[in-house]
Amino acid sequence: MSDKLKNIINKQSAQQESAVTQSDNVVQLVGFVIGDEEYAVPILAIQEIIKPFDWTRVPQVPKYVLGVFNLRGAVIPLIDLRTKFGLKPKKHSEETRFIVMRHGDDVAGFVIDRLTMAIRIKKENIGPAPDTVNGDETIIDGVGKQEDKIITILKVNKLLERDF
Amino acid sequence: MDEFQEILQDFLVESFELVEKLDEDLVELESNPEDLDLLNGIFRVAHTIKGASSFLNFDILTHLTHHMEDVLNKARHGELVITPDIMDVVLESIDLMKALLETIRDTSEDAGIDVSSCVARLDKVSGGDGNVESPVSEASSTTQNVVEEEPVEETPAEEPDYENMDESEIEDEIERLLKMRQAEDKAKRDAKIAAGEKVLSAPPEPEEDEEEPEPAKEEPVKKETLAAPKPVAKPTVDASKEDEEDPKAAAPAKRAPAAVEQTIRVDVKRLDHLMNLIGELVLAKNRLMKINEEVEERYEGEEFLEELNQVVSIVSLVTTDLQIAVMKTRMLPIGKVFNKFPRMIRDLSRELNKKIELVLAGEDTELDKSIVEEIGDPLVHIIRNSCDHGIETPQDRIAKGKEEVGTIGLKAYNEGNQIVIQIDDDGKGLDAAMLKNKSLEKGIISEKEADNMSDKEAFGLIFKPGFSTAAAVTSVSGRGVGMDVVKTNIEKLNGIIDIDSEVGVGTSMKLKIPLTLAIIQALLVGVQEEYYAIPLASVLETVRISKDEIYTVEGRSVMRLRDDVLSLVHIGDIFEVERILDASDHAYVVVLGLGTSKLGLIVDTLVGQEEIVIKSLGDYLKGIDGIAGATIRGDGGVTLIVDVVALMQMARDVKSTAMIDASSEGASAHEKTKASDYTVMIVDDSKTDRMIMRKALEPLGMTLIEAGDGQEALNILKSGEHNFDAMLVDIEMPRMDGYSLASEIKKYNKYKNLPLIAVTSRTGKSDRMRGVESGMVEYITKPYSSDYLASVVQRNVNFKAEFL
Numbered sequence: 001m002s003d004k005l006k007n008i009i010n011k012q013s014a015q016q017e018s019a020v021t022q023s024d025n026v027v028q029l030v031g032f033v034i035g036d037e038e039y040a041v042p043i044l045a046i047q048e049i050i051k052p053f054d055w056t057r058v059p060q061v062p063k064y065v066l067g068v069f070n071l072r073g074a075v076i077p078l079i080d081l082r083t084k085f086g087l088k089p090k091k092h093s094e095e096t097r098f099i100v101m102r103h104g105d106d107v108a109g110f111v112i113d114r115l116t117m118a119i120r121i122k123k124e125n126i127g128p129a130p131d132t133v134n135g136d137e138t139i140i141d142g143v144g145k146q147e148d149k150i151i152t153i154l155k156v157n158k159l160l161e162r163d164f
Numbered sequence: 165m166d167e168f169q170e171i172l173q174d175f176l177v178e179s180f181e182l183v184e185k186l187d188e189d190l191v192e193l194e195s196n197p198e199d200l201d202l203l204n205g206i207f208r209v210a211h212t213i214k215g216a217s218s219f220l221n222f223d224i225l226t227h228l229t230h231h232m233e234d235v236l237n238k239a240r241h242g243e244l245v246i247t248p249d250i251m252d253v254v255l256e257s258i259d260l261m262k263a264l265l266e267t268i269r270d271t272s273e274d275a276g277i278d279v280s281s282c283v284a285r286l287d288k289v290s291g292g293d294g295n296v297e298s299p300v301s302e303a304s305s306t307t308q309n310v311v312e313e314e315p316v317e318e319t320p321a322e323e324p325d326y327e328n329m330d331e332s333e334i335e336d337e338i339e340r341l342l343k344m345r346q347a348e349d350k351a352k353r354d355a356k357i358a359a360g361e362k363v364l365s366a367p368p369e370p371e372e373d374e375e376e377p378e379p380a381k382e383e384p385v386k387k388e389t390l391a392a393p394k395p396v397a398k399p400t401v402d403a404s405k406e407d408e409e410d411p412k413a414a415a416p417a418k419r420a421p422a423a424v425e426q427t428i429r430v431d432v433k434r435l436d437h438l439m440n441l442i443g444e445l446v447l448a449k450n451r452l453m454k455i456n457e458e459v460e461e462r463y464e465g466e467e468f469l470e471e472l473n474q475v476v477s478i479v480s481l482v483t484t485d486l487q488i489a490v491m492k493t494r495m496l497p498i499g500k501v502f503n504k505f506p507r508m509i510r511d512l513s514r515e516l517n518k519k520i521e522l523v524l525a526g527e528d529t530e531l532d533k534s535i536v537e538e539i540g541d542p543l544v545h546i547i548r549n550s551c552d553h554g555i556e557t558p559q560d561r562i563a564k565g566k567e568e569v570g571t572i573g574l575k576a577y578n579e580g581n582q583i584v585i586q587i588d589d590d591g592k593g594l595d596a597a598m599l600k601n602k603s604l605e606k607g608i609i610s611e612k613e614a615d616n617m618s619d620k621e622a623f624g625l626i627f628k629p630g631f632s633t634a635a636a637v638t639s640v641s642g643r644g645v646g647m648d649v650v651k652t653n654i655e656k657l658n659g660i661i662d663i664d665s666e667v668g669v670g671t672s673m674k675l676k677i678p679l680t681l682a683i684i685q686a687l688l689v690g691v692q693e694e695y696y697a698i699p700l701a702s703v704l705e706t707v708r709i710s711k712d713e714i715y716t717v718e719g720r721s722v723m724r725l726r727d728d729v730l731s732l733v734h735i736g737d738i739f740e741v742e743r744i745l746d747a748s749d750h751a752y753v754v755v756l757g758l759g760t761s762k763l764g765l766i767v768d769t770l771v772g773q774e775e776i777v778i779k780s781l782g783d784y785l786k787g788i789d790g791i792a793g794a795t796i797r798g799d800g801g802v803t804l805i806v807d808v809v810a811l812m813q814m815a816r817d818v819k820s821t822a823m824i825d826a827s828s829e830g831a832s833a834h835e836k837t838k839a840s841d842y843t844v845m846i847v848d849d850s851k852t853d854r855m856i857m858r859k860a861l862e863p864l865g866m867t868l869i870e871a872g873d874g875q876e877a878l879n880i881l882k883s884g885e886h887n888f889d890a891m892l893v894d895i896e897m898p899r900m901d902g903y904s905l906a907s908e909i910k911k912y913n914k915y916k917n918l919p920l921i922a923v924t925s926r927t928g929k930s931d932r933m934r935g936v937e938s939g940m941v942e943y944i945t946k947p948y949s950s951d952y953l954a955s956v957v958q959r960n961v962n963f964k965a966e967f968l
Contacts, residue, residue: 056802057694058781059739060788068781068794070802073444075794077784108784162784 025123029144031116031151032099035087038151039112040119040144045156047100047107049115052092062164069109071100078109079159106160121146126153168220169272175216176269177429182209183262184500187507190258194251194510203240210236213261222274225264231286232257238290248514253285255507432533435494442483442490443683443777447796449483450774452476454798487683496536498576498585499527504540505547505574512551519558519568520551525575531583535677538657539585542650546587546673547572549626549647554591554671564668566590582701585675594665596622603631616729623663624760627651655758655809658684658701663760676701684778686795686805688771689754691735692742695803697776697795698765702808704757706770710749711882714766715911723753723764730755732764733815738790749882756808763812774798778805790814839865842961843886846870847877847905848894848923853946857892857923860950861957874900878908881915888918889961892953893940895924895931906938919960923948 029040030049055069055078064083068075078098083089095114100107121144129140139158144151186209193202214229235254238244246254260282264274456476463469502524513520531539555561555570562568573588596619603609603625609617625631629648654661659677678684678701686697687706707725714721714732721732732753735741753764776795780786792807844866848854854870861868869886871877874897881888891909895902902922909915921942922935935943942956957963 054801056794056804058785058788058791058804059741060790061785065785068785068802068804070796070800073447073796075779075781075796075802077782106783108782160784 026120027123027126027144029119029121029151029153030099031119032097032112033114033116034081034085034112038116038149040151040153041099041101041156041159042153043118045101045103047102050098050100050109052096052098052111065164066111069098071109074107076100076107076109078111080111082111082113101156101160103157103160106157108160110159119144119146119151121151172220172268172272175220176265179213179216179265182212183258183265184503185209186258187255188503190251190255191506191510193246194248197239197246200240203236207233207236207240210261213265217274222264222268224274224277224279225261225268228257228260228264228279228283231283231290232261234290235286244290250289252514253282253289255511257282257286430493435490435533438490439494439683442487443779445483446487446683446775446777449480450798451800453480491532491679491683492530494533495530496533497527498529498531498536498539498583499524501536501540501543502527502574502576505543508544508547509551509572512548516551517557518551518555518570520555520570520572523571523573523575525573526577529576529578529583531576531677532679535583535657535679538653539675539677542653542675543574543585543587545647545650547574550587550589550591550671554589554593556592560592579676582676582678585677586672587675588670588672590670593667593669593671594623594626594663595667599623599625603628606631618728620663621760623665624661626663627661627760651760658699658758658808660701660757661760684776686774686776687754688774688803689735689752689765689767690769690771691739691767694739694741695771695797696735696739696767697774697803697805698754698756699792699805699808700773702756702758704755704762707753707755708750709753711751712749712911714751721766725755725764728762730762730764731815732766734766738811738814756812758808758812761812763815765811776803776805839963840867842866842889842963844868844957844961845877845880845886845888845891847872847874847891847897847902849873849897850894853894853923856950857953860953864954864958864963866957866961866963873897874902874905874908877905881909890919890921890957892921892923892957895922895926895935902940903934903938906935906940910939921956921960923953 028043030043030046031038031040033039050071053069055067057067058065058077064080066078066080069078070076080089090113092111093113097112097115098109099112100109125145126142127145128142129138130143139155141153141155144153186206189202189206193199193206196202210229210233214226214233217229218226232254235244235250239246239250244250257279260277260279263277264279267276268274453476456472459472460469505524506522509520509522512518550572555572556564556566558568561570571588571590573586575588576583576585578584596617599622600609600614600617604611604614608625608628608631627647627650631647651661654675654677657677659675662674662676663671664673665671678699685700687700687703688695688697690696709723713723715723717729721734722729723732724730730753751766751768752770753766754770756763756765774797776797778793779795780793781788781791790807790810792805792810794802794804797803842864844861846854846857846861846868847870848857849872858868858870867886869880869888871880874893876899877891877893878900880886893902893905897905900908902924906920906922909918909920919941920939921944922940923944923946924931924935925946927945932943941960944953944956
């Protein structure tokens with residue numbers, strides 16, 4: 001009995017350790033598609049993912065700011081990433097989602113075409129942003145390499161920064 | 165360190181409260197220098213602050229208050245009579261004290277303010293005025309002070325002598341001092357109780373003010389290893405307290421039973437949080453009521469409905485009450501703001517050599533804390549203005565047969581959902597003509613504007629930035645802050661300013677301010693598919709007008725509202741609402757009033773009045789012109805709240821841009837891709853003439869619409885079915901001739917740029933002139949060649965060559 005217990009405890013601690021080492025080397029991301037590209041943001045920056053619903057247009061803002069919506073009593077801006085990335089606007093479909101991201105006190109909802117999945121990616125597989133994008137201004141945090149594709153990882157704080 | 169901060173906070177809160185009261189008391193004291201009660205009260209404040217600050221090691225503040233106390237002490241012992249000159253010095257020292265307190269609040273230090281000159285003057289007053297203080301009495305008075313504080317803490321800070329003593333010596337000293345004081349007190353009390361006077365020297369006043377600092381002071385004392393003498397000192401003090409308590413407790417209780425208020429201090433943050441929660445509740449209530457309506461419709465006649473109705477109405481009732489109750493907890497009497505004015509008036513009247521009396525009324529009127537904080541500055545400016553420009557010099561007043569002393573009345577009262585603060589003076593009043601001239605001189609208004617200005621609008625000129633009526637800049641009005649500060653601040657609070665004035669009689673200014681800022685009544689309006697909430701406090705009225713009543717003057721839409729001309733702006737033009745032409749003949753105009761200006765806002769629909777909770781749009785979207793925030797409606801949707809101040813600003817520029825927008829929009833929205841996208845209306849009563857024109861234009865491939873007379877043409881135009889690029893108009897027609905048609909069309913902003921081409925057999929020069937006057941761009945005389953007609957039309961519609 002006690003042996004069994006010991007075993008279990010050992011196993012658990014081993015698991016915990018591995019979890020720790022995992023979290024040290026592995027980044028958890030949520031992937032989504034805008035246009036033809038796959039992007040990702042850190043899972044911890046995501047407050048929630050919701051199905052699209054009505055929003056209210058706000059005047060005198062760039063086209064990519066669709067307006068504001070009510071998230072359980074909080075008024076939150078809604079940003080269309082398609083338009084922001086210079087793509088033509090598309091009608092919302094079954095797969096369209098709002099991703100609500102948070103960085104510090106800043107919160108905003110982002111319209112994306114489709115979710116892909118939660119991704120675990122090793123840190124060594126993340127390369128820096130291509131040189132063509134310059135310095136601190138870029139919203140690209142890095143490029144994650146996976147077996148068959150590469151994923152652009154976005155900086156949440158840049159996404160949530162007002163740039164108009 | 166945290167503990168120190170805590171004590172510091174307590175100290176600051178208390179000191180500011182005391183100081184606020186002080187100003188008022190001092191002014192009263194001047195007119196009533198014999199009032200020992202007042203003197204004692206003032207002395208106590210100086211004293212309390214001195215004690216606490218010395219303990220907290222604010223040496224400069226201690227130094228200052230110490231000398232202040234000397235002067236006051238003499239005054240209350242009758243050794244010094246408070247003359248206005250002495251009062252000036254005392255008031256100056258209090259100002260310094262305030263400045264020091266503020267520095268402490270901001271930096272936790274009292275460095276950076278020089279008090280030496282003031283202290284020197286205080287010394288002069290206390291030493292010079294015929295009462296040469298003997299060193300003995302000086303010593304005894306300081307000693308007395310030392311005892312009055314918690315002796316332990318005073319000792320090291322105050323008197324360097326004590327610093328070198330060891331603990332037992334200190335103990336002995338304390339014993340000695342206490343005994344001495346007790347003896348003194350007893351003697352004094354016997355004398356004073358008879359005079360019905362508050363007994364000062366005992367620290368345990370029953371008032372909150374006096375008691376508060378005690379626990380605060382004691383704590384750190386323990387920390388500072390002075391704990392040893394403490395237990396000894398404490399019981400003694402307590403004992404002495406007890407002895408003293410009885411006669412004293414009875415005395416003040418008899419004298420001022422109303423002064424004791426049952427209050428607790430609550431952190432403003434907690435109240436703000438509470439207010440936010442109530443806001444959520446109000447939203448939920450709105451939602452519940454909406455759902456209830458829907459349920460009522462769907463399950464009409466069902467039994468449970470009544471029960472639901474009851475619950476909903478109880479919830480709604482309680483929520484409303486709760487909201488009011490919480491709002492009330494945030495309310496402060498406006499007296500808090502008014503208090504500083506007696507002092508200000510006093511200073512100003514001395515400075516300006518005028519005699520001015522301030523009459524306060526309605527100090528108990530309560531306002532939301534945030535508003536009380538904002539209202540102070542505007543009032544200061546208005547009152548300064550009244551003193552400087554309003555009230556005349558005593559000589560002038562006597563010459564005019566007025567009383568020598570000018571009066572400024574400051575009163576506050578409730579009016580509906582608003583607070584009105586009224587400032588009256590019986591000075592020389594505002595001279596509308598003079599105001600206009602001054603503004604003309606400074607280029608603030610044009611001559612034309614001046615001519616059209618009513619007196620009331622002219623009074624409003626004093627709020628224009630850069631406007632000043634003072635011939636010479638005095639120290640009072642030359643501080644670089646104009647009355648436009650007043651306007652800005654009041655508008656920030658969604659308030660309205662109303663001025664009335666009569667030359668020679670006086671001026672009366674009313675500031676109307678909403679009770680609270682967080683939850684407001686709003687008028688919901690609709691434009692196309694969108695809704696906006698307009699704070700009801702800024703809405704003067706709503707009117708339904710026919711679109712014919714909208715005129716265009718100098719490129720701006722205006723309408724006649726009773727005797728006034730009201731400029732109009734369409735809400736869609738301000739908020740870039742895409743407008744599909746609406747066929748309705750009517751529009752609603754929401755008349756907005758703010759400060760002294762008015763504006764008509766054209767909307768498509770009026771939805772109704774609703775209680776809304778203001779929510780911020782957050783950092784990402786803050787600072788959008790014309791939007792003050794958002795609210796969540798009963799249906800869960802977000803509605804934007806109009807910022808009336810900004811909207812009025814925007815309305816000034818929007819008219820011209822809206823027209824450009826309209827024309828460019830027309831061009832972009834209706835991109836011409838083929839010849840038939842061009843639409844031209846032919847208006848002529850003769851069928852033959854219409855046919856001739858049609859024949860001339862048909863080869864171009866344009867869409868041609870015909871109308872038999874002006875009225876018909878106008879109806880076709882208004883129906884909005886077609887988007888005309890040009891109109892060919894005959895002049896002589898039944899029902900409505902070409903000239904009238906042209907002027908009718910030009911009344912509409914959206915047709916401002918529609919080219920009207922007269923096609924007529926009238927060839928006289930005066931006919932041509934009339935045509936131009938009524939808005940025709942071309943004048944073609946019959947007979948004409950079809951090529952000529954075609955080319956004129958092509959030119960006017962910007963016909964693209966590739967369609968030929």
